[in-house]
Amino acid sequence: xxxxKTTSRRRRAPCLKLKARVLKTPLKQAxxxxxxxxxxxxxxxxxxxxxxxxxxxxxxPWTPTxxxxxxxxxxxxxxxxxxxxxxxxxxxSEVLQAKHCLQEHLSGDxxxxxxxxRKEKSLGLLCHKFLARYPDYSSTAENNYxxxxxxxxxxxxxxxxxxxxxxxxxxLHMVSRLAKNKYVxxxxxxxxxxxxxxxxxxxxxxxxxxxxxxKKREYEHEFDFDGERNEEMARSLGSNEHSEMSFVELPxxxxxxxxxxxxxxxxxRVMSQKFVMLFLVSTPQxxxxxxxxxxLIGEDQLEDLDKxxxxxxxxxxxxxxxxLSSLGLIEKVHVAEERGxxxxxxxxxxxxxxxxxxxxxxxxxxxxxxxxSRGKQNFTRHPSLIKLVRSIENxxxxxxxxxxxxxxxxxxxxxxxxxxxSKMAQVPAMAKxxxxxxxxxxxxxxxxxxxxxxxxxxxxxxxxPKPDLPHTTAPSQQPVLTQxxxxxxxxxxxxxxxxxxxxxxxxxxxxxxxxxxxxxxxTYSPSFMLQPxxxxxxxxxxxxxxxxxxxxxxEEGDNQIAKDDPTKSSTAKxxxxxxxxxxxxxxxxxxxxxxxxxxxxxxxSDEESLDTSLTFFPSGYLIALTQCTHGNKAGFSNKEKAxxxxxxxxxxxxxxxxxxxxxxxxxNTVNIPAFHIxxxxxxxxxxxxxxxxxxxxxxxxxxxxxxxxxxxxxxxxFTLQHVGLxxxxxxxxxxxxxxxxxxxxxxxxxxxxxENRNFCxxxxxxxxxxxxxxxxxxxxxxxxxxxxGPNTVSSLSANSDGTDRISQGTLYIPQxxxxxxxx
DNA sequence: TGATCCCGCCAACGT
DNA sequence: ACGTTGGCGGGATCA
Numbered sequence: 106x107x108x109x110k111t112t113s114r115r116r117r118a119p120c121l122k123l124k125a126r127v128l129k130t131p132l133k134q135a136x137x138x139x140x141x142x143x144x145x146x147x148x149x150x151x152x153x154x155x156x157x158x159x160x161x162x163x164x165x166p167w168t169p170t171x172x173x174x175x176x177x178x179x180x181x182x183x184x185x186x187x188x189x190x191x192x193x194x195x196x197x198s199e200v201l202q203a204k205h206c207l208q209e210h211l212s213g214d215x216x217x218x219x220x221x222x223r224k225e226k227s228l229g230l231l232c233h234k235f236l237a238r239y240p241d242y243s244s245t246a247e248n249n250y251x252x253x254x255x256x257x258x259x260x261x262x263x264x265x266x267x268x269x270x271x272x273x274x275x276x277l278h279m280v281s282r283l284a285k286n287k288y289v290x291x292x293x294x295x296x297x298x299x300x301x302x303x304x305x306x307x308x309x310x311x312x313x314x315x316x317x318x319x320k321k322r323e324y325e326h327e328f329d330f331d332g333e334r335n336e337e338m339a340r341s342l343g344s345n346e347h348s349e350m351s352f353v354e355l356p357x358x359x360x361x362x363x364x365x366x367x368x369x370x371x372x373x374r375v376m377s378q379k380f381v382m383l384f385l386v387s388t389p390q391x392x393x394x395x396x397x398x399x400x401l402i403g404e405d406q407l408e409d410l411d412k413x414x415x416x417x418x419x420x421x422x423x424x425x426x427x428x429l430s431s432l433g434l435i436e437k438v439h440v441a442e443e444r445g446x447x448x449x450x451x452x453x454x455x456x457x458x459x460x461x462x463x464x465x466x467x468x469x470x471x472x473x474x475x476x477x478s479r480g481k482q483n484f485t486r487h488p489s490l491i492k493l494v495r496s497i498e499n500x501x502x503x504x505x506x507x508x509x510x511x512x513x514x515x516x517x518x519x520x521x522x523x524x525x526x527s528k529m530a531q532v533p534a535m536a537k538x539x540x541x542x543x544x545x546x547x548x549x550x551x552x553x554x555x556x557x558x559x560x561x562x563x564x565x566x567x568x569x570p571k572p573d574l575p576h577t578t579a580p581s582q583q584p585v586l587t588q589x590x591x592x593x594x595x596x597x598x599x600x601x602x603x604x605x606x607x608x609x610x611x612x613x614x615x616x617x618x619x620x621x622x623x624x625x626x627x628t629y630s631p632s633f634m635l636q637p638x639x640x641x642x643x644x645x646x647x648x649x650x651x652x653x654x655x656x657x658x659x660e661e662g663d664n665q666i667a668k669d670d671p672t673k674s675s676t677a678k679x680x681x682x683x684x685x686x687x688x689x690x691x692x693x694x695x696x697x698x699x700x701x702x703x704x705x706x707x708x709x710s711d712e713e714s715l716d717t718s719l720t721f722f723p724s725g726y727l728i729a730l731t732q733c734t735h736g737n738k739a740g741f742s743n744k745e746k747a748x749x750x751x752x753x754x755x756x757x758x759x760x761x762x763x764x765x766x767x768x769x770x771x772x773n774t775v776n777i778p779a780f781h782i783x784x785x786x787x788x789x790x791x792x793x794x795x796x797x798x799x800x801x802x803x804x805x806x807x808x809x810x811x812x813x814x815x816x817x818x819x820x821x822x823f824t825l826q827h828v829g830l831x832x833x834x835x836x837x838x839x840x841x842x843x844x845x846x847x848x849x850x851x852x853x854x855x856x857x858x859x860e861n862r863n864f865c866x867x868x869x870x871x872x873x874x875x876x877x878x879x880x881x882x883x884x885x886x887x888x889x890x891x892x893x894g895p896n897t898v899s900s901l902s903a904n905s906d907g908t909d910r911i912s913q914g915t916l917y918i919p920q921x922x923x924x925x926x927x928x
Numbered sequence: 929t930g931a932t933c934c935c936g937c938c939a940a941c942g943t
Numbered sequence: 944a945c946g947t948t949g950g951c952g953g954g955a956t957c958a
Binding site for chain 1 (some may be wrong): 946956
Binding site for chain 2 (some may be wrong): 266470
């Protein structure tokens, strides 16, 4: 028991071998037998993890010096510039811990005996060490090659452990295999794209629903293992026929990734990706190991959902989680449960935009052409392509696998595509291109937005732009836009009005209707609020919490014990743990109780300091009615401003609807996430609808005017009826006149006479989507079919300056009206 | 105790 | 036949 790893291993080997043959790694079909285990065990004493030797090992590589080195590398800011608080505290604690050990080493000689503790050998620490060797963002100049042997040796670990790390990194495309024993380091260069792709796949996989389902069952019956229930559940989960999802690749990297070897499962990699997906699709972004394990298991083997399998899965998840934690992507938390707390992890990585929010269209369009059958597999290898890929892989492998085959592909990550004969390769490239361009645009827009918000006096509280926060992780990798959103009014909370920078071009409005209050709307809508929203770009709607906060209930979410230390300024973070109900049903069910005092407090403070990071957008039905005119020439007087503000405030109390002014010219800048919601059976009372126009609070308008045109009431009615907002027979008042509006708040503020301005009306039936929207393109493509045909859309989206206009007088009715992803 | 997860056997793969 | 990968699960540690 001298402890030397190698020694003990050697000693142990024969014994294990014997036993193992019988029960350990079952030969394919041989099932593990515990009885055998117990019987045999006595014979071969060790057969267990060697007890931690308490003696010292002079030869042990873990000398104080090495410890120090590790500490330094782990903490070195130059090397690891990426992290912030979270990870910082993370690694800091680790470092401290290690330091502690170090001190022990130094202090007492007898202490030197202490073997590296289990902790010091943890995968997490090892991963930190590993990561410290490479830059977050690799530059071609540096040594981006990873030689497993070397690394293993340098880090003093078995190679096996390195595989664990590399496999996870590979799943994030942070490294890719070049050849035997050789990997290339990509760093975080592709991270955001990878995450985006993963999120997309996760959504397509309906992970959100799966999670929901599991939680539900769990809740209903105290979850009993070996119960039929589980099998049932597994079946239902697995029955989603997309269970064969394989490794998600990244455009431009697929072949390299594929070359990793054709070992079919690639389990750890795939598991890692799926695990990440779970975070990306859930809100709050907290995933308990249990749920994750169940989903991951349920997906492939619906049959035996036995305990051991579950345990194993959990073990693997821990391995993965350790690596992800080292990367600063997740952080451990605990969620309170009826019985004690359950381990869980919280996503702390960059916020990821949904494809549907960003460039789903471009990507999807491209891929759809290739994979007409399903959009869902955009980044997953399509079955029909496997053969092709295989053959390519084979060729490639031949070239690559020569022992120590030198890197023959240029180190750059995405440029070798052209080398591929397959035209498939070009698609991803295109998508990527667009993606990049778009995110750039998003960034610009965001900047513009916050800039104008700053100068706008209208900037009542909510417009106070949040100073650019340092990125939590990869600096500059994600658009600022992607900052944690979430705050807010979550799923059921009423949408709070938003103030956006005023635009000289006019105003327009949108109506927000929260499903949870739909019933109210149907009958009477005293709280129907009209919000004058000066806006330039509705690219991002900033909202603040309304006083009436809804419960953020997620079986897990609620219970989550914010174990965050108070020192941590986790506002955005915390807020991001809002749950967006995908199910309208649930939305309706949820009560609107105030949730936690923090939120309330924050809400209050919002009035002054306003954390505007919050950007959620109602996703839902959008109806644009152009030709509605309004406006006045009065500028914004202070008084008016005040009025607006107060109006706005009152709205917080129980806004069930809101209107966002949007001029036609801004139409294309409005971002709305793809439909997530079912249109519900919301019916608007005619009066409510009529109110919309009223919103064009005169005080918002600039003096310039255009001919006064009244909105076509028939058009309006038609539209509303068409989408089921009002009963067929009902007619909405034709002319939006203030007095018709049942505005319950500050009527005096809306009583100005108005002049005319062109703008269009948007009506949203919303189900809040905490996700940020970003691209105008999304809106236009998802909701409108311009008369000009498909090209119109392209041209609109192609224009980045946001000046495109949709011809006025046209009623665009979304064609995908009832296409809901929800179900 | 239950949560973590290190350790290393050995099957599957690749050459 | 041998080296590389990496699934897997016992059981040591940690909290």
